[in-house]
Amino acid sequence: MQIRLAERKDIDQLIQMRWDFTVEHNETKTFEESDLEVFKIECRSFLENAIASETWFIWVAEKESKIVSHIYIELIQKVPRPGRVTYPFAFMTNVFTVKDYRNLGIGSKLITTINEWSKNRKYEFIIVWPSDDSIDFYRRNGYIHCKEPMEYFPI
Template sequence: GNLINFVAEKNAELIGVISLFLIDKIPSPCEINGCWGYVTNVYVKPECRNNGVGSKLLDFVKDHSVANKCELLVVWPSERSYPFYKRAGFKSEKREKDPLVLVI
């Protein structure tokens, strides 16, 4: 696996972070270089929330995932962050307590 951290800065101050753990899939005849990503350690300073910082960080993760031929992203959201990920297109297969998945 590969852990990548993306950060957001404002006036040379760190205001947000998101981590992406890329996990290689077992090779198959269809796609040898496939992977999936686990989104974790997402944080935006409280005074900077609701201004698009988290969405921009998540966009960087999505773009990086596509560039690395990832097939999907997975996140285990907190109760507070659940709506954020749903708005970003993540879906749950069964219950709200299950991880959310975004096919990319």
């Protein structure tokens, strides 16, 4: 098992994994082949930009050239404050492991790598909005369940 940052060569696998994640967790919508084609264009553009950026970090767990798990991290820059060095915080999203590889400790190895990486880079904290099903996973990996944030929906 290799844990590494995603590269351009991984884009097709990452697109398919995002599609599979959405289909698996969306019980109310049926997707058409045309939906997949539109999605591929949008997702490819996002991934090309993300991989080339200095604010997105896509971590993957790879086994025999197949990506079996991934976690996306976006760095959020904070407004500086007088009297201290300001470090960004990390927003964790799109945490997914392929069904056949779940409950084997792969996600925990991936998140442990990210936790060490963020500690070494002195990021202030990592924030994630877990699904109800994933709260125990994050707790087992050192995360604290905090109160819900406030939201505003402009539409």
